[in-house]
Amino acid sequence: MLNRLALAFALFLPMPAMAAPMLLRPAQVFDGVDPAPHSGWQVLVDGEKIVAVGPALAVPDGAKTIDLPGATLMPGMIEGHGHLFLHPYNEVPWDDQVLHEALALRTARAVMQARATLLAGFTTERDLGTEGAGYADVGLRDAIAQGIVPGPRMIVATRAIVARGAYGPKGFEPGVSVPLGAEEVSGIDEIVRAARSQIAAGADVVKLYADYHYQRGEPSRPTLTQAEMAAAVAVAHDAGRIVAVHAVTAEGMRRAIAGGVDTIEHGDEGTAELFRAMHDKGIAYCPTLSAGDAIARYRGWDGKAPAPAGVAQSIAAFHLAMAAGTPICVGGDVGVFAHGTNARELEQMAAAGMAPPAVLIAATSGNARFFHLGDRLGRVKAGMLADLVAVTGDPTRDIGAVRHVVLVMKGGAVVLP
Numbered sequence: 001m002l003n004r005l006a007l008a009f010a011l012f013l014p015m016p017a018m019a020a021p022m023l024l025r026p027a028q029v030f031d032g033v034d035p036a037p038h039s040g041w042q043v044l045v046d047g048e049k050i051v052a053v054g055p056a057l058a059v060p061d062g063a064k065t066i067d068l069p070g071a072t073l074m075p076g077m078i079e080g081h082g083h084l085f086l087h088p089y090n091e092v093p094w095d096d097q098v099l100h101e102a103l104a105l106r107t108a109r110a111v112m113q114a115r116a117t118l119l120a121g122f123t124t125e126r127d128l129g130t131e132g133a134g135y136a137d138v139g140l141r142d143a144i145a146q147g148i149v150p151g152p153r154m155i156v157a158t159r160a161i162v163a164r165g166a167y168g169p170k171g172f173e174p175g176v177s178v179p180l181g182a183e184e185v186s187g188i189d190e191i192v193r194a195a196r197s198q199i200a201a202g203a204d205v206v207k208l209y210a211d212y213h214y215q216r217g218e219p220s221r222p223t224l225t226q227a228e229m230a231a232a233v234a235v236a237h238d239a240g241r242i243v244a245v246h247a248v249t250a251e252g253m254r255r256a257i258a259g260g261v262d263t264i265e266h267g268d269e270g271t272a273e274l275f276r277a278m279h280d281k282g283i284a285y286c287p288t289l290s291a292g293d294a295i296a297r298y299r300g301w302d303g304k305a306p307a308p309a310g311v312a313q314s315i316a317a318f319h320l321a322m323a324a325g326t327p328i329c330v331g332g333d334v335g336v337f338a339h340g341t342n343a344r345e346l347e348q349m350a351a352a353g354m355a356p357p358a359v360l361i362a363a364t365s366g367n368a369r370f371f372h373l374g375d376r377l378g379r380v381k382a383g384m385l386a387d388l389v390a391v392t393g394d395p396t397r398d399i400g401a402v403r404h405v406v407l408v409m410k411g412g413a414v415v416l417p
Contacts, residue, residue: 019412021046021063026073026390029053032364032379035357037072037396045386048412052382066414068390071406074360075378076123076387078367079152079342081244081265081286081331084110084117084125084140085133088338090298095169098132098181106133110140114151116340119416121389121405124153126331126371128207128244128265129160131181138202150415153387155371157207157244158198159183161191161232163223166212182209188231191224195235205371206236208245208261211252222251229259242372244286250274257283263329263370268292268310270317275324284327284370287318289348291333315352322354329370330363343402350399357396386412 022045029041031053044052044063059065085106086097097106110133117125130137141154160182167182183198185191195206208229211220229245236243242262247253250269257264257277263284267274270285278285296308307315321328332345349359368378376385388409393401408416 019047021051021060022412022414023057023059023063023065024068024073024388024390024407025065026068026071028072028394029380030072030074030357030360030396031381032075032361032368035355035361035396037394041073043073043380043388045388045409045412048385050380050382050384050386050388053380066407068407071390071392072394072396072401073380073388073390073407074395075364075368075380075384076152076389076408076410077121077330077342077346077363077402078371078373078378079117079122079125079331079334080263080329080363080367080370081288081333082117082125082127082339082342083129083131083333083335084113084127084154084339085130085136086335087113089295089336094131094181098179099169103133103136107136107140110136111143111149111151113339114140114144114149114154116338117334117342118150118152118410119405119408120340120342121391121402121408122152122342123387123389123408123410124155124367124371124373124377126155126157126205126244126367128157128205128331129182130158131160131335132179134159135201141202141204153377153410155204155373156202157205158201158203159194160207160209161185161194161198161224162209162212163228166214166223167209170216182207185228188228191228191232192235195232196239199236199239199241204241206232206241206243208232208243208256210245210247210256211249212246220248220252222249222255224255226255226258229255229261233260242370257281265331265333266291266314267317267321268313270320272320272324275317275321275326278321278326279324282327284329284366285321286329286331287314287321287349288331288333288345289314289318289352290345291336293344293348294337318349318352318354327366327370328354328358328362329367330359331367343400346399346402356399359399360395360402386410
């Protein structure tokens with residue numbers, strides 16, 4: 001009876017207005033797969049999806065036309081390694097953000113940083129750890145998905161997982177418990193429990209630290225064992241989640257590769273052999289060149305040659321990965337530097353020798369594939385979600401054009417201008 005009454009009442013309610021189809025007419029379309037842009041192509045969007053792509057499309061009755069002269073239309077870019085709950089280290093050091101900034105403050109800032117990310121043309125972000133902000137990324141992801149606040153589609157890692165004693169903040173009396181930037185584990189049982197707990201709390205991706213420094217001033221050393229990482233990978237894959245691993249050292253990378261992870265972040269000490277092994281296993285490499293560049297600049301480097309040792313090492317590893325044909329993920333470790341300037345990583349990769357079209361493919365269809373989103377994101381193709389960005393100029397010739405965003409569409413809704 002109640003169901004009949006509800007139906008009868010609903011018949012008298014006004015139906016929500018359907019958005020009119022939109023025809024986007026740029027100078028050219030970069031489709032996320034073909035290195036060459038398609039001059040004269042148009043894109044028809046209806047609802048949240050792309051319904052047609054090509055030259056001289058028929059315009060449906062009532063469609064709205066958006067002309068984008070001189071612009072390249074491309075898939076929404078995907079940030080592969082970000083931390084929306086961090087802000088630049090030259091504003092507040094990492095330790096102080098974790099120890100002294102209130103969760104409400106960090107969350108409010110993350111909301112604004114999510115908006116800046118979206119307006120910069122990054123319509124999806126893989127956020128790899130809240131760095132002491134607990135599970136707040138789950139709430140932010142859901143608030144964005146529900147339309148409460150603007151931001152990119154989020155893939156979240158929640159707390160991340162580290163070996164006991166191998167993360168920060170550090171330097172306190174051993175008997176005093178201080179907030180930490182990640183969840184500590186020791187042994188297979190604990191890492192399995194942590195991975196399952198984080199997934200149960202909403203993690204889309206499991207983030208592990210294969211290495212780190214135990215005390216200040218010490219170099220990074222392997223921390224999690226290969227067996228521990230393999231156990232976490234098994235749990236994550238059983239739950240349909242991918243595994244991202246912070247690994248700077250060669251041995252940390254070797255253990256992560258053997259453990260069957262999905263992406264390796266940083267990889268500064270990677271060797272030709274390790275990058276070939278990643279290629280053979282289809283493990284993507286996220287070099288985060290911009291993080292090292294930003295930190296070096298905070299310490300006084302002016303960007304001129306010779307580059308500091310850390311910057312040079314990161315670029316050398318990137319060259320080895322490209323030579324090995326390792327799948328390249330685009331992610332800058334944004335949060336170390338300002339959100340909304342995510343394009344910095346694309347520029348760094350191009351400056352280090354990666355052709356602009358290859359950078360763009362990596363930042364769109366490549367990242368979508370690595371993050372298991374390739375069936376709906378990363379390409380300008382009929383049937384895909386209408387996450388689209390228009391930039392002035394031709395980013396396949398000048399990667400810096402991605403900074404000049406004139407239109408952002410997410411799920412068929414125009415969010416800029």
